[in-house]
Amino acid sequence: MAFSQTNRRTVLIWHVRGSWMNSFVAGGHRYLIPVDTPHDPDGRGLCGHDWPAAEEIRLDELRDQDIDLVVLQRPHELELTARLSGRRPGIDVPAVYVEHNTPRPFVVESPHPVGERDDIPLIHVTDYNRLMWDNGCAPTTVINHGIADPGHLYTGDVAAAGAVVNEPLRRWRTVGADLLGQFAESVPVDVWGIGTEDLNDPARRCSGVIGHGDLRTDLLMKELAHRRVYLHTARWTSLDSSLLEAMFLGMPVVAVASTMAPLVVPPEAGIVSADLDTLRAALSGLIADRYLAEVVGKAARDYATEHFGLDRFLHEWEQVIQQQCAAGL
Structure with missing residues (x-):
């Protein structure tokens, strides 16, 4: 799908889920992916992926970047973003939280890490996840997976x-x-x-x-x-x-x-x-x-x-990104 360059945003996001990221960074924005020398979970970078719109950014360079939106995926990224960029998600910079997982540790009684925040939208990847998590006062929605079609390759031989x-x-x-x-x-x-x-x-x-x-x-x-x-x-x-x-x-x-x-x-x-x-x-x-x-x-x-087509996924994400960035803080 086509994207307007005039609405191109700079999005900070950690490389957490490879398959999901492969779809997310196919949008029309600039995606900053933190990297460090040990390539640990907080600095994996691109991991060799060919993502033309994504670029690696060293952790010590985050303070100098103009960031329009932070896409959080793990609870500690709230503190991590604030410490490395000098901006608090949801307060100093717009942010959303993507929940990839089913509730832990309890099936129906697990409060979500951003459930007490009404300034960070919570985006689940399935309706089941939204149903089972205790989302608190966080505004919630669901954006189902989007897959880049690999083609009908099945042979079953x-x-x-x-x-x-x-x-x-x-x-x-x-x-x-x-x-x-x-x-x-x-x-x-x-x-x-x-x-x-x-x-x-x-x-x-x-x-x-x-x-x-x-x-x-x-x-x-x-x-x-x-x-x-x-x-x-x-x-x-x-x-x-x-x-x-x-x-x-x-x-x-x-x-x-x-x-x-x-x-x-x-x-x-x-x-x-x-x-x-x-x-x-x-x-x-x-x-x-x-x-x-x-x-x-x-x-x-x-x-x-x-x-589960990619175009639908990117369209729904485009709406979220533009809405959050336009609202500002």
């Missing part, structure tokens, strides 16, 4: 399930990593993501589960597209962009019925259930019938492209 799970051993039951071995009793399961090589440790390895490590997005999409079906195991995470990306590829979906998954995988696009036997039967059936998998995967792609 590898009779296995593909999954994307970051840090499966550390996050274990939260991301449903404990279920991978159970599903692998029915079909082979190939897993990509940060730390998935650890699934191959002989002391932990489950027969039929292979961890392939973390790949660049374009390479990951090609590998996933060869697998017959996409397996989504998360119990308590927000809506993973990898699930939507798999649907964009044209993959049929078998998903654990938790958080937002039941609301984004329609019946014609796959099977969503809390019953493991039902999920195992669905995996086996799709693996065995390649034609059925193609038909179901096409329906998944049609739904994803209609509801």
